[in-house]
Amino acid sequence: MKINLKDKCDKQTITRKDGQIINEIIVKAWDKEDKITIEFGNILIASVSFLDEAFGKLAFEYPKDVFVKKLSFENMEEYDRALLNDILISRYHQKELGENGYSKPKRRKIARRPGARRL
Amino acid sequence: MLILPFPKRQSIAFSTRMVNLYNLARETPEAELTFDLSKSESLTPFGIIMLTAAISESLRQGKKCTYIKPRKQSLERFLSEIGFNKFFRLKTEAIFPDRLRSGKVQVRRVSGIDALLTETLMEIIGYHVNLSSGLKGSLRMSLQEMMTNVVDHSGTQDYYVCAWTYPRKRQLRLCIADLGIGILRSLRNSKKYESLSDAHESIILATESGVSSRPEKAGLGLNHIKSFISVNEGHMCIISGSGKVFWKFNQGKTLKQKMILPFGGTIIKLIINTDKEGVYFLSDEEDYLV
Numbered sequence: 001m002k003i004n005l006k007d008k009c010d011k012q013t014i015t016r017k018d019g020q021i022i023n024e025i026i027v028k029a030w031d032k033e034d035k036i037t038i039e040f041g042n043i044l045i046a047s048v049s050f051l052d053e054a055f056g057k058l059a060f061e062y063p064k065d066v067f068v069k070k071l072s073f074e075n076m077e078e079y080d081r082a083l084l085n086d087i088l089i090s091r092y093h094q095k096e097l098g099e100n101g102y103s104k105p106k107r108r109k110i111a112r113r114p115g116a117r118r119l
Numbered sequence: 120m121l122i123l124p125f126p127k128r129q130s131i132a133f134s135t136r137m138v139n140l141y142n143l144a145r146e147t148p149e150a151e152l153t154f155d156l157s158k159s160e161s162l163t164p165f166g167i168i169m170l171t172a173a174i175s176e177s178l179r180q181g182k183k184c185t186y187i188k189p190r191k192q193s194l195e196r197f198l199s200e201i202g203f204n205k206f207f208r209l210k211t212e213a214i215f216p217d218r219l220r221s222g223k224v225q226v227r228r229v230s231g232i233d234a235l236l237t238e239t240l241m242e243i244i245g246y247h248v249n250l251s252s253g254l255k256g257s258l259r260m261s262l263q264e265m266m267t268n269v270v271d272h273s274g275t276q277d278y279y280v281c282a283w284t285y286p287r288k289r290q291l292r293l294c295i296a297d298l299g300i301g302i303l304r305s306l307r308n309s310k311k312y313e314s315l316s317d318a319h320e321s322i323i324l325a326t327e328s329g330v331s332s333r334p335e336k337a338g339l340g341l342n343h344i345k346s347f348i349s350v351n352e353g354h355m356c357i358i359s360g361s362g363k364v365f366w367k368f369n370q371g372k373t374l375k376q377k378m379i380l381p382f383g384g385t386i387i388k389l390i391i392n393t394d395k396e397g398v399y400f401l402s403d404e405e406d407y408l409v
Contacts, residue, residue, distance in 0.1 A: 011234050014263045016271065016337065020135055046259040048340045050132045050266045056339075064408060073409050077257030079398070081144045087339060 001033040006041045019053025026058065030070065038077040039095045051080070052087050059091035121149040123173070125156050129166025131356050131388050135362060138171040138382045144173040145180070150178055154186040159194060162225075164281040164294035165388050167201055171226050172279050172296060176208065201281065202226050223283035228378040229266070231276045237262050239361050240282060244291060247284045257347040258291070264340035265295045265387055272332050273299025273385060290353075298384040302359040305332040318362030320374045326357075343399075344389070350399035354390035390395030 003025055005013065012018045029036055038055075041046070045051060058067060067088075073081070125142050126133050154174060162170075174184050198204060202225025207358055224240050237259055244250065248260065269278045278297040285292065291293050299305075302319040306312040309332050315321050324330050326345045331338030345366065348355045352369040361381040365374040369392075 014232050014234060014237075015267055024263060044256060044259065046256045047263045047267070048343045049264065049271075049337075052337070052339055068408055071409065077256070079253060081407070081409065082398065082400045082402070083256070083260070083343075084409060085402045086343075088408050089402045090328055090339065090407065 001028050001035070002037045002039055004039045004041065005045075006039075006043065013043070013050050014047045016049045016053040019047075019050040019055075022054035023057065026054075026071070027061075033070075035072065036070055037072045037074055038076075039074050040080065042075045042077060044077045045080045046083065048087065051084050052091070055084060056087040056091045059088055060095055064082065064092060077115075120151040120153060121147050122153045125154065125159050125170065127158050129159060129161070130163040131165045131171065131358075131365075134165070134356075134358055134386075135146050135376070135379055137167055137356070138378055139167065139380050141169050141173040141382070142380050144177045149182070151183045152185075154184065156189045156194075156198075157187045158340050159189045160191050162194065162197065162201070164283060164292050165386070166292050167198075167203060167226050168279045168281050168386070171203065171206055171228075171281075172298065175228060175279075176298065184374065201283070225280060226279065226281040228277060228279055230348070232266050232270055236266070236280065244282070244284060247286065247317050248289075248291065248393045250393060254351075254391075254395075257351070257397040257399065258391065261344045261347060261389060261391075262293070262295075264344055268340055269295070269297040269299065269385075271337075272305045273297040273301075274305070275299035284393070289392060291391045291393055292388070293391065294386065294388045296384060296386040301381075301383060302357070302385055303362075304360070306330070308332045318360040318377075318381070319364055322357045322359055322362050322364045344387075346399040347397065348389060349392065351392050351395050351397060353392050353395075354388075356388045357385065359385040 003022065005022070006022060009018055010023065026036055055071070062070070073084070123144055126136050127139060129137060150155065154170065174186070177184050189198070201223055206226055224243055229236060240262060241259060244258070245255070270276060275297055278295055280295045282291065282293040284290070302325050303315060303318050306315055306321050306325065312324070315324070326341045328342040329338045348366065349368045354365070354367050354399060356363065356365040358378065359382065361378045363376040363378055365376070367374065
């Protein structure tokens, strides 16, 4: 199954409400589909609220390996990929803590460009 | 008639005075107000937002407002450039017809999420300053999260926004202010934080990951903005209720100040270094899940 963000959201990719539309489609298809592909169409989302609501919250429902196996993200801007990974790591960390409280980051924040390898 | 004398400088350093003037304009029973800018010499996005909000809200209350022009002619021109005259439909010459060249996002009152505003800001800033792709992403993220926070948490849909570039300093200054319920009251809506009583504590808490006034899992936006400004070694200042917290990341300082008269809503001001890093992520690429 392929979900095209441009078709489903047009330019509305900012709020949690916008993200909820995508989240609902994914949740509905989760048990029926082996693989769900999200087509970003190279648009820059840069919204924590949208990405968290659409994908980040799935971390509370599904283990990491299941999430990775089920979802794939195509034509995503590097910035958005880094942002989404950051959100997912935060949410899985929160899940480990077993609460919806705030969590301290595991690592110190570092300045690094997406795509750049650490030496 | 009440005359409100605005100070010489109207930056966030003079926030107590600016907020007092704003509160006075809103709360006075006087039907006629005069905003005296004659002694004003410099403005920042924060200053223009407070001034615009004070006049705009007074007009909405049905008060008659007039203003005394600044003596400094360059400031008068500047007010025109930043859209002050246009905002109040004051007669003025079009001094800077090319909005792209000015590098300034004119002061405006916005209702709800405005996707076009993000595009406009990115276009104007991008024309004026050569931003890295990481900085572009972080800037877009910050603006979108600030708008979303107003709509989701402030209890109002309306806010004021203004931004402009300082090419010599290689800085972008961005300010957004809502006239909603403020961070402390908003967080208290959540059972988890209903016992919060300190304005400073609520501001600092709101910038932590996972803290939200919403019952469902949220609370990442402001944390991401703070992380970005931290890596960028910029400044972030939040004024809400009787609290003001100022993060000066380039100096490693966090300053707290008590507002003498509380500001009912929330003001967020960012200073972003346009020649510095914009990417701040926690995760390393080898940890990526997707």
